[in-house]
Amino acid sequence: MVKMILQRLIQIIPTLLVVVTITFVLTRLIPGNPAAAVLGPQASVEEIERMEEEMGLNDSLGKQYVDYLKNIVKGDFGKSYSYNIPVMDLITERIPNTLLISLTSLVLAILISIPLGIVSAIKQYSAFDYIAMVLALVGVSMPIFWLGLMLVLVFSVNLGWLPSLGMGSMNNGLWDVVSHMILPVACLATIPTATFTRITRSSMLEVVNNDFIKSLRARGLKERVIIYKHALKNALPPVITVIGLQLAAAFTGAILTETIFSWPGMGTLITGAIENRDYMLVQGAVLITAMAFVFVNLAVDLLYMVINPKVNYESKGGGA
């Protein structure tokens, strides 16, 4: 197990190198001059040239790339041109906001979907199952952008119940933040809830038809124990895999959702950085995000091993 974790950690290095390289190249491909973008339309040619020099834009691309890599290894992600403060400071300020809505929505999705999936499975073909499955189908096929706009239209514009922009402030009390969270979280949670419900249901249905379930009943165990302890643990591995995939997808979703609701997280940070040609910020933000993915995936794999002992065994046997 420890060996496996170490192996995985070593494998992460080339992955991150590829990410760094690709974002480096892609940001340079964005049309427009970052120096001009920083200084604004009134800037003179001399001012722009001086700025370019200062930003290191006149060095060869190779030198810029190598310098950037060197700095990253030292933990220095550079300085944001547009905010004029270190990239890391911006990221550490924004990450908690993104985590707040993406994790809340994911936790909410898990809390709703797993019981829903289980009940649908044990009441297969009932009215409950039928309604849950129709809703889930609608949920997975919902375009997130459209859904966000509809939520704003209904709950903010028409009903006026909830704010639609920003994240509020704790200074105005907890409810201010929570009320700002509701719509983005609902928007972000929809697809995961639908996906997890479907996978939980199908996985449970498969497990419940296994012979060992009949054996558990024959032991005189309570139905509740059989379903929520034994069947569920057997049914979890595919659910966890999908949750892991959704964790990654939650970020893509967050970029869109944050844009719709002007939520001050990593999503709006990155879109803003791209608009301002803020190379350092784009690179730093994407790299940090990629690192988060990789570690989440590793965590999911570890969890998978704990839940399904056979995976552990096979990797032991396989050696690789």
Added chain:
Amino acid sequence: MADVVLEVKDLKTYLFLASGVVKAVDGVSFGIERGKTLGIVGESGSGKSMTASSIMRLLPKKIGKVVEGEINFNGKDVLTFNSKELLEFRGKDVVLISQDPMTSLDPVFKVGAQMVEMIRAHQDISVEEAKALSIESLKKVGIPNPESRMNSYPYELSGGMCQRVIIAMAITAQPKLVIADEPTTALDVTVQAQVLNLLKEMQQNLDTSIMLITHNLGIVWEMCDDVMVMYAGKTVEYTSAKELYSEALHPYTWGLLESIPKLSHESKSELTTIPGTPPDLRLTGEACNFHNRCPYAIPICSEKVPELLEIKEGHFVACHRQTKESTLARGEEFGDV
């Protein structure tokens, strides 16, 4: 009066499928006394497992139903048990040992945890006590290093080991009845005998009754006091193992006797089976279910269901050609098939 643990009377269990009603068990009666073993034999699909599932009240949900009959366990009617009584009945009074030991255990929980869980579902004792009981029981069934085996997952054990674990679990329950549904079919020949011996040992120690389902008449001679031969959901012959060994009376039983594998020859080609296939259980009606495969069939066989009659004392047969007045000897003649 002998102490009857299980008494099944005229049990009819049907499966209601979209394609029709399968009469999986169609009027079966038998009893098992305390400390005795009843063997149930018959070809695949004859309703043996459905009989067991009816007793355990574990029929396939929605489609399986006991439509008639009684199942009395220690004088109580199992069919009227509510869910609480069922939980006490299963895993405490009666234990099921099924064919494939690998699928009898939950694959993602350790052996010890499953044993402790079952014990604590029925006995009010601490985890530590339940562990001690489990280890002791694993020792009894000859599992080496029981303490460390408690921490094994089922897939880390061989089929024979798994079946031992299941028997160890059964022992901790001290059940009055063990229903063993082909407990050795999935095991190596060498392990089969050991598992059967463990069952016997358990029976002697706990005075348990056993209902032993098997394809193998050899096992019946070894293990059973009484035998019921089933065919297409019905009892065709029911008597003591001794009597059946010396004088089987039903043409179907004769067919089974001929199909006992002759182990001494070691060649699989020695195994003969009864020609033809069992009838479609959705279509059985006014006839002997065996008539289209029976070399002794006469016209009445395809017109009337033969009743199960006591031909000799304690020897019941359902065949038109076996009555008190006129009996048929095995191989006496061969009908015009």
